[in-house]
Structures are given as structure tokens and as C-alpha cells.
Amino acid sequence: MAYIYGNRYQSDLFPQSIEEYVAQDDPVRAYDVFVESLDLAKLGIVLQDVRVGNPSYNPKAMIKLLVYGCSYGVRSSRKSERACYHNVSFIWLMGGLKPDHKTIAEFRRNNKNPLKNIIKQCAELCIKLNLIEGNTLFTDGSKIRANASINNTWTKKKCEEYLVKIDERIESILNECDATDDSEQNAPSLVKLNEEFKDKQVLKSKVENIMKELQKEQRKSINSVDPECVKVHGRQGTHAGYNGQIVVDEKH
Numbered sequence: 001m002a003y004i005y006g007n008r009y010q011s012d013l014f015p016q017s018i019e020e021y022v023a024q025d026d027p028v029r030a031y032d033v034f035v036e037s038l039d040l041a042k043l044g045i046v047l048q049d050v051r052v053g054n055p056s057y058n059p060k061a062m063i064k065l066l067v068y069g070c071s072y073g074v075r076s077s078r079k080s081e082r083a084c085y086h087n088v089s090f091i092w093l094m095g096g097l098k099p100d101h102k103t104i105a106e107f108r109r110n111n112k113n114p115l116k117n118i119i120k121q122c123a124e125l126c127i128k129l130n131l132i133e134g135n136t137l138f139t140d141g142s143k144i145r146a147n148a149s150i151n152n153t154w155t156k157k158k159c160e161e162y163l164v165k166i167d168e169r170i171e172s173i174l175n176e177c178d179a180t181d182d183s184e185q186n187a188p189s190l191v192k193l194n195e196e197f198k199d200k201q202v203l204k205s206k207v208e209n210i211m212k213e214l215q216k217e218q219r220k221s222i223n224s225v226d227p228e229c230v231k232v233h234g235r236q237g238t239h240a241g242y243n244g245q246i247v248v249d250e251k252h
Helices: 027-037 059-071 077-086 088-095 101-108 112-128 156-183 200-217
Strands: 230-235 237-240
Touching: 027 059, 027 088, 027 112, 059 077, 059 088, 059 101, 059 112, 077 088, 077 101, 101 112
Parallel strands: none
Antiparallel strands: 230 237
8 A cells, every 4th residue: 555755855835925824714814803903002002113222023913923822722922932933824923923932921921901801802703703602611621640749748637647756756766876875885886996906916816817718718708707608799789698509300
């Protein structure tokens, strides 16, 4: 069976003007006409054709982007910015303008109340033009796992229970410390040599005997506590031990 393959190197031409990017019956044209018919002064948005400084984007273009974006399911200013580069209907609506996400977010933040009224009027217009039904809405939901453990969800009861456990654990740790000190009262220090090795001659003699054992047995190492054990390398790491082996014949 044959397949249809794409070819991104195939030469192709877009229409010569952005006006031809969308069909005459494309719904985006209704949003364009709607915003163009708005009286921005009554909505509290002042147009300033003469102003000092760098020119800003036409407020009507920004309103078109935000209103059409809402109808298109685009809420993020970053996604709106991306749509101005990649979505043909957005490119047509903006006339090729490509404001960055910071500009989009700032315009939305500075014109919240006018945008509320505009979006409300736009919804009423879409209902009259049969672009949306307006009287029946369907909602669906999906549980999304948060990037957090449920163990980090705290309530007053949980806090009280943990405080009790913490107090009990503190008491237990202190008791363990006392018990350990009592049991180690006569034990040697962990940072000092045992009493028998304080004498350098005794320590030297001990080391010399170990060296003799190594030479006698022709071994690379020896354990002074259990001379028979060797270094064993296993899953738990390297430790002193034995390599136990069992051999059987085919009958037994």
C-alpha cells in the first residue's frame, strides 16, 4: 500500500498578501470587524496618535489578539506570542505584528476592566452570529497529579499529632543517649589508641607480628581479629568474609 509523504523542501508560495491567508468565511474575520467597531474611548482606552518615545502597538490590535485568543483557548501571553508567529489566523488578525509576551501581559494587566466589557460584548455578538450557542455549556474535568507529595498536606489535627510524636521522639533520643553513655562508660576512646597500644614498643611489636604473618602465609592482607577471613567483594561492597562454595555430583 502506498503512503503519502511530506516534503518540507518542496517549493511553495504563500499568497502575496496577508489578507489572503484566511478564507472570506473564516470566523476570525468576525472578531476583526467586531473590535474595529468598538468605541475604545467609551471603554476607557485612550488612543494617542501623537506621543513622545518609542511607538507602542495599536490597542485595537492587542484587543483583537486577546479576545480572539480567549475564544481560541489561548490564555497564556507566551502562547499568544507564539501564535503570532505560527498560527495563520493570528498572523492575519494582527496584520503581521508580533508583540512579545511581556507586552501582551502588560496590556492585559493595564486594561482589565475594558477587556471584561469587550469580551462580554464579543460573546453576545458570537451568539447572534451563531458562532456559539450560548445557552448550553458542557464541562469536563480531569484529575492532574501535582508535583508534590500528599504527605506534605497539613491539617491542624496532623500538626498536633506530629508535635506529640516529635516530643516522644526527642525524649526517646535523649534516653538512648543516656543509655549509650552508660554502656560505653568503660569503653576505649574512639579518637585515642587502646590502652595496650599507648606503649610504642607494644604497638611496634603488634605490627611486626602482622608483617611476619603476611610473609609466612604469602598473603596480601590479613585480618588481626580473624586471620582466616579475606577481603570479599560483593553487592554490599567490600568487607571481611569468606567465599563459601558447595560442590555436588550428578547423583547426589
